[in-house]
Amino acid sequence: MSLELKLSGKTAIVTGGSAGIGLATAKALYSEGVNVAIASRNQERLDRAVADIQSLPTPGAKVIAISADLTKAEDVEKVVSTTLAQFNQIDILINNAGSARAGSFLESTDDLFLDAWNLKLLGYIRLVRAVVPHQKSRGDGRIVNIVGGAGRTPRPNFLAGGTSNAALLNFTKGISKELAEYKIRINAISPGATATERAETLARQNAQAQGITVEQVKAQNIQNIPLKRIAQPEEIAALALFLVSDLAASITGTEIIVDGGSTPGV
Numbered sequence: 199m200s201l202e203l204k205l206s207g208k209t210a211i212v213t214g215g216s217a218g219i220g221l222a223t224a225k226a227l228y229s230e231g232v233n234v235a236i237a238s239r240n241q242e243r244l245d246r247a248v249a250d251i252q253s254l255p256t257p258g259a260k261v262i263a264i265s266a267d268l269t270k271a272e273d274v275e276k277v278v279s280t281t282l283a284q285f286n287q288i289d290i291l292i293n294n295a296g297s298a299r300a301g302s303f304l305e306s307t308d309d310l311f312l313d314a315w316n317l318k319l320l321g322y323i324r325l326v327r328a329v330v331p332h333q334k335s336r337g338d339g340r341i342v343n344i345v346g347g348a349g350r351t352p353r354p355n356f357l358a359g360g361t362s363n364a365a366l367l368n369f370t371k372g373i374s375k376e377l378a379e380y381k382i383r384i385n386a387i388s389p390g391a392t393a394t395e396r397a398e399t400l401a402r403q404n405a406q407a408q409g410i411t412v413e414q415v416k417a418q419n420i421q422n423i424p425l426k427r428i429a430q431p432e433e434i435a436a437l438a439l440f441l442v443s444d445l446a447a448s449i450t451g452t453e454i455i456v457d458g459g460s461t462p463g464v
């Protein structure tokens with residue numbers, strides 16, 4: 199049996215698609231013949247990402263960049279309306295843009311929590327709300343929320359991100375039954391440490407919070423992973439592609455953890 203994803207001709211929105219896990223997922227989708235709209239803030243990074251994606255040999259597929267700050271409700275609407283104007287359909291939503299800060303709790307202001315919740319929790323929820331009416335009318339939709347291990351396994355220096363992730367797991371599972379009525383599937387992927395720019399930033403913030411060096415933080419991270427390896431963004435992308443394909447036609451309302459065995463649980 200060969201695993202054919204059969205995604206060619208579909209259209210996807212990938213938030214935070216200009217870097218890290220989002221860029222790897224946009225490239226993987228495009229390589230399968232999917233039209234992709236990537237959305238993030240920095241235009242230069244978006245332009246570089248589009249050139250990077252277009253360098254892949256994929257006959258027929260298109261990629262567009264939409265400059266958007268996903269903490270703003272109006273920018274969420276812009277991402278959806280621009281994608282529909284360009285491609286007429288949105289089969290796939292990859293909710294991925296997130297940038298919660300790490301830091302000690304006593305130095306965490308209300309704004310630090312509100313920024314994390316506004317971008318990731320409300321940003322993901324708003325995109326689902328904006329995309330679902332369109333997917334409902336077509337009787338098909340595939341949504342993946344990139345969440346994170348701190349949702350189930352809290353870490354003291356990452357409470358803003360962790361609380362946002364915990365709420366997103368609740369949301370993903372909570373909405374899945376309602377969306378199933380319209381043949382829309384929604385799942386979460388929770389990466390552990392994954393080699394992106396964000397992982398570098400978090401290592402610096404954790405080092406500062408713990409009063410140790412970045413190298414010590416990285417060594418601790420690896421030490422705590424049973425498989426002793428940091429995931430590559432392409433591994434998260436591969437799982438996202440499987441989840442949005444018909445190979446996962448019976449999978450909805452679930453969370454898949456990619457953390458090298460760090461948080462086994464029942």
Ligand SMILES: NC(=O)c1ccc[n+]([C@@H]2O[C@H](COP(=O)([O-])OP(=O)(O)OC[C@H]3O[C@@H](n4cnc5c(N)ncnc54)[C@H](OP(=O)(O)O)[C@@H]3O)[C@@H](O)[C@H]2O)c1
Pocket residue numbers: 213214215216217218219220237238239240241243266267268269294295296297298317318344345346347388389390391392393394395396397
């Ligand atoms: N890497 C890890 O170890 C890890 C672990 C667990 C969970 N995750 C989750 O995986 C997701 C992706 O992380 P990553 O490591 O790939 O991050 P990354 O390399 O920092 O990339 C983040 C992407 O999000 C965009 N973004 C940030 N703030 C935005 C905003 N306000 N509006 C629109 N776009 C915004 C960035 O572009 P601009 O800055 O130009 O807007 C960039 O494209 C996040 O939700 C993160 O929490 C990552």
